[in-house]
Amino acid sequence: MIEYYGKAVYESIAIGPVHLMERHAKHITDEKSGDISAETAKFNSARESAKADLQQLYERTLARAGVSQAEIFSIHMMMVDDLDFEDLVMAKINEGYNAAYAVQSAAEELAAMFAAMDDEYMQGRANDVKDISGRITDHICGSARTIRLEDSAIVVADDVNPSEIVGFEKSKLLGLVTSKGSVSSHMAIIARSMSLPCVVATGVKMDKSYEGKTGIIDGFSGKIIIDPTPAQLQEYTARLNKLIEEEAFRRSLIGRPNTTADGRTMEIYCNIGKSKDVAAALENDAHGIGLMRSEFLYLDSSDYPAEDYQFNEYRQTLEAMGGRTVIIRTMDIGADKKVSYFNLPEEENPAMGLRSLRICLERPEIMKTQLRALYRASVYGKLKIMVPMIISVDEVKWVKKMAFDVRNELKAEGVPFDDKVEIGIMIETPAAAVISDDLADIADFFSIGSNDLTQYTLAIDRQNSRLENMFDAKHKAVLRLIKTVVENAHKKGKWVGLCGELGKNTELTGFFAAIGLDEVSVSAPYVLKVREKLMQVNTAEVDISKYI
Amino acid sequence: MKEFKYVITDPVGVHARPAGVIVNVAKTFACKVMVEKAGKAPADAKRIFGLMGLGIKSGEEVTVRCDGADEDAAILKLEETFKENL
Structure with missing residues (x-):
């Protein structure tokens, strides 16, 4: 038995005969x-x-x-x-x-x-x-480079090119181990997108005697085992079977409703950056897009993205979601997301500085261009607009007035749009959470941004790694605020979602369902994990007082 | 001859993907398209190795020159391409 370690690229397990990939020297x-x-x-x-x-x-x-x-x-x-x-x-x-x-x-x-x-x-x-x-x-x-695996194998190589990894027959490639390489290499990115158990940078030279022996890749810890002991083989076989079962079970949840065991529905939507991410959302059966971060259009540009450019991107997203809800957040530039062409002044404390809506209040044309693009796209699907960084009722009124003006402008131009598009707000400041009863009068819906809400409530900088241990999103102060927000919205007949990291934490799925949260939005790989948890929840058995 | 100057904002500089886009755009025009960076010999924008070989980094200024029959259309399209991709 030989054990060694490299850097884990994809969290999965592979067990099978080792095949050494040697390039025949020309x-x-x-x-x-x-x-x-x-x-x-x-x-x-x-x-x-x-x-x-x-x-x-x-x-x-x-x-x-x-x-x-x-x-x-x-x-x-x-x-x-x-x-x-x-x-x-x-x-x-x-x-x-x-x-x-x-x-x-x-x-x-x-x-x-x-x-x-x-x-x-x-x-x-x-x-x-x-x-x-x-x-x-x-x-x-005359030595063509297609790589033929006779049988299923774990391929061990010195290094593998991106072109070689896709050259393998996918069904026969169980996993991949390389002596060189890095987790951020192109090959690693491809391995991850293929869900291939993979460990790189082991630094261990290939040994011819490994050929044909049983190998194990532990893609969680980065461990490689050649010629495992019977106990190890048994342990990893059991773990692998469990992974296969879990994944198969999660896939079987595709098409199932997002409902608890006692019949309460909490929709599970997906967070995306750009229209191309819709594919992953649909593949994981997201019932909608709970957060499209439109600032990616700004981050990827070298100048303010034009109305037509934005319109196309929103339209593609709405069309790809085929009538399912798409919530697009207006530009959230500032704090840790900076773009040079905004020419924003350096700030001592950017998370509390001139960011997102606050920039638009100074430069209304940014919001106007975006609202025009959004309304024009609204006829291609089910759009909802969401405004970040709200701290007052007046700000929401300002946005709604501008939306009103934009609709009149489009009407005058004869441009079609959906005049029933809901305009909601993010609840990510303690201020907004505290006055959420007033905000619920004017906003069509709420979406709780748990990352910023936690940062501002606990006064802990998200970017400061030394405070990582103290950044407790399950802090009672945060969960109490969330519960208050849900209650205040429901009193006024408005619905509430949550689109921060907290949504994927399955320890809280029961709590969220029990307080009546209407929707959580998570990144694509977590949609089915949250659904799995939600289906096991019985809200009558959740002791809310334990969380708050 | 037409030219424009552009300061690269992409954090990685002129990396493979945008270089590829620029080469493909440049190739659609008959005129000569050259990219110049201070201290280096001008590179042919229709050649990916030449363009990447300039090692253009974020924040550096380049001058793009088009010379030939379709230079007017070329300079417009290239300026747009630089802005969109770099």
């Missing part, structure tokens, strides 16, 4: 061929084959892991096609060298350029150049 020599046209033809044909491979990898990755993961292969295609690269290769071929050597030395030259740059990101690109070089020379030397 014998590329600097032999001169002398036949320039034959070598040129070899290079061109290998280059076309490499591009075809990359196209296939791009499409496969797109289907399995999404567009941001697939993008690397379109960059590789561009590199294969690059004229600087071609010039370097052709210079060597024209000197009489064979095509494989010409490609390899051209790539080495470009890789050296990247490696010499004073920027970690650019240095890392040297690997991309080596990856494309290997791909082309494989075709020249």
Whole structure:
């Protein structure tokens, strides 16, 4: 039995025979061929084959892991096609060298350029150049790089390229262990999106004697076991079976209502950043979007996002959700989310400074552009608008007045919109929680932002890691405020959601259902976990006094 | 000849993805498209290695020049592309 540790990439367990992935060294020599046209033809044909491979990898990755993961292969295609690269290769071929050597030395030259740059990101690109070089020379030397696993296996390698990981047959790849690599590498990101048990950076060299032996990957702790003892095998088999059962059970909850054992419904929605995240929300059966953080449109731009650009993004989200509720939060820039083009002054205490709605009060055109985009998109689904950082009734009146003006403007322009869009507010300041009875008169709904509400209630900076232990979101002060907010809203016939980190804490699911919270919004992987918990809750048995 | 200056705001600088976008946009025009950064030889914006090789970081200023028949359309489109992606 051998045990070693690396960095855990994805929290899961794999058990199976170990297969060592060794790259067969190609014998590329600097032999001169002398036949320039034959070598040129070899290079061109290998280059076309490499591009075809990359196209296939791009499409496969797109289907399995999404567009941001697939993008690397379109960059590789561009590199294969690059004229600087071609010039370097052709210079060597024209000197009489064979095509494989010409490609390899051209790539080495470009890789050296990247490696010499004073920027970690650019240095890392040297690997991309080596990856494309290997791909082309494989075709020249006739050793295609598709990786065939005879049987299901845990693959142990020195390092694995992004193109190689998707090259495996998914059903046969049980897990992956690499000596090198990092948890933030492209390969790791792909492994995570494939839900593949994976540990990287073990620092342990491959040992030929491991081949065919039983291996275990513990993706929770980063432990690798080769040739486990019977007791270990039994332990991990049991854990693996339990994971499989739990996951299968959670998947079986797809299509089930978000209802407690005693029949009380608390909707489970999903938090997203941009329209492309809707896929993950739907895959996990979210019944709506409880929080779309529109500030991502601002963070990803180099200038104020234009009305049409925002409209398209909102429209795509609403259409993709197909009539399910989508709550879009107006711009929440400021505090820890800064953008340079806002030219905001440096602040001593930005969490309590000029942020989100407060910026709009100074620069109303920001809110106006966003409201116009939102109303225009409103005809494409079921939109609700939510305003963050409220501390007074007057602020809500200000927003509602602007919404009123925007609706009149659109009417005058003959632009269609849904005039019944609810306008709700976030309850994330103690001030708003305390006056929530007054706010409930004017807001259409509340959504409790538990992260900021906790930070402001406890006077503990979320960003300060030294206070992490004291940041207790289950603090009675916070839970009492939440209960008050729910009661005040219900008295006025308004509904209340919660869209902070607290929502995914299943220790509180019973409490939330018992106080009558109408909706929680969590990130996609937690939707079914919360539903599982909710279905077990009997609100009559929840002792609310224990929490507050 | 047309040109514009632009200060990179993307925190990672001209990394692979936006470089790819710029190369693809530049390639749609017949005119010559060059990107210049102080202290480096100008790079052809139709070549990804050349563009990335400039090692353009966040906060650095670049000058983009278009020279040729369709330079007017090219300069507009490229300026938009830089703003959107970098």
